[in-house]
Amino acid sequence: MKDVLLDIRELVKYYPVKGGVFRRTVANVKAVDGVDLQIRKGECLGLVGESGCGKTTMGKTILKLHGATSGRIYYDQHPDKIREVEQMLHSENASKRHEALSRLPEMDIVHMRGRAVRRLRQKVNIVFQDPSNSLNPRMLVKDIVAEPLVAQKLIKSRDVEAKVLDLLGVVGMGEGHLKRYPHEFSGGQRQRLAIARALATNPNFILMDEPTSALDVSVQAQILNLLKKLQSEFQLTYLFVTHHLLVVKYMANRIAVMYLGKLVELSDTKELFEKPLHPYTKALLSAIPIPDPDTGRERIILTGDVPNPVDPPAACRFHPRCEHARDVCREKEPKLEEAAPDHIVACHRWREI
Secondary structure, eight states: TTTTTEEEEEEEEEEEEEEEETTTTEEEEEEEEEOOOOOTTOOOEEOOTTTSSSSHHHHHHHTTSOOOOOOEEEEOOHHHHHHHHHHHOOOHHHHHHHHHHHHHHHHHGGGOOHHHHHHHHHHEEEEEEEEEEEHTSSSSSHHHHHHHHHHOOOOEEEEEEEEHHHHHHHHHGGGTTTTOGGGSSSSHHHHHHHHHHTTTOOOSSSEEEEETTSOOHHHHHHHHHHHHHHHHHTOOOOEEOSSSSHHHHHHHSSEEEEEETTEEEEEHHHHHHOOOSSHHHHHHHTTTTOOOTEEEEOOOOOOOOOOOTTTSSSSSTTTTGGGTTTTTHHSSSSEEEEEEETTEOOOOOTTTT
């Protein structure tokens, strides 16, 4: 597909667990475990799941804030080039595999180093969950917003203040806010400053890491409308990480559902809400509150707790909590398969339920 901005292949991120006198690695926390995903140019892809399922870790690994254990993340590459490199990587010919590895630092975020990473930082950015922690309390607003521009040496000193004013205007703030500190603002205003800083280098991809979860409901609506407006105005691509399904329904073109480091379902937003296929997705959707006490809807209560990511269940990771689990679910890991155009699911029994 020519419109793919990020093509993620077999992405793995493990965190080592140290033990013993010599602090050797005795186990691994499998935060992200073999994810394949494509993020298209100009879309907002929602990433949902329970706390601890690996959503934020995956997003930060894509941005190279966390180093991946293995896998490839092709950034803005032609599909023919990706196909060629993938074929060489899986070839039995050692010289072809070596050639593919030599080309990866130019194409793949996981293998990028040095100047390539610095260039990448101009094109990808992040808005963190809590602006109170992501904004330096000792810096003035004008310095906070200008920091990416100065660090990347993208602007001359005499032009900094004018550029910062432009960015503040984009997010609904003005000159009166330039020489104030973050603690002087409300939560919504601080998140607007964080968004302005994320836009400073003119990126084309932004990770939204639960950007409204720390805000009041009325302020959430303002920030979400601002994000939609900015996406349209600057042709931005979003990965929107959240646990709030109604927020992602409003924001996202497509939704990916994660469970314990694995992608279990991916679909257009409308179809996912109207016809979810994975039992975990159905349980998540059934938890959405309906503002009508007379509406009778079956609430799916999952039994047990989320398994330990250090020692996840064999085969299907959801089977200990799934009412539809059978022997095959305990013996064989389900693969993502196409259920309908642009709708994939990983479940042995989705056709029956």
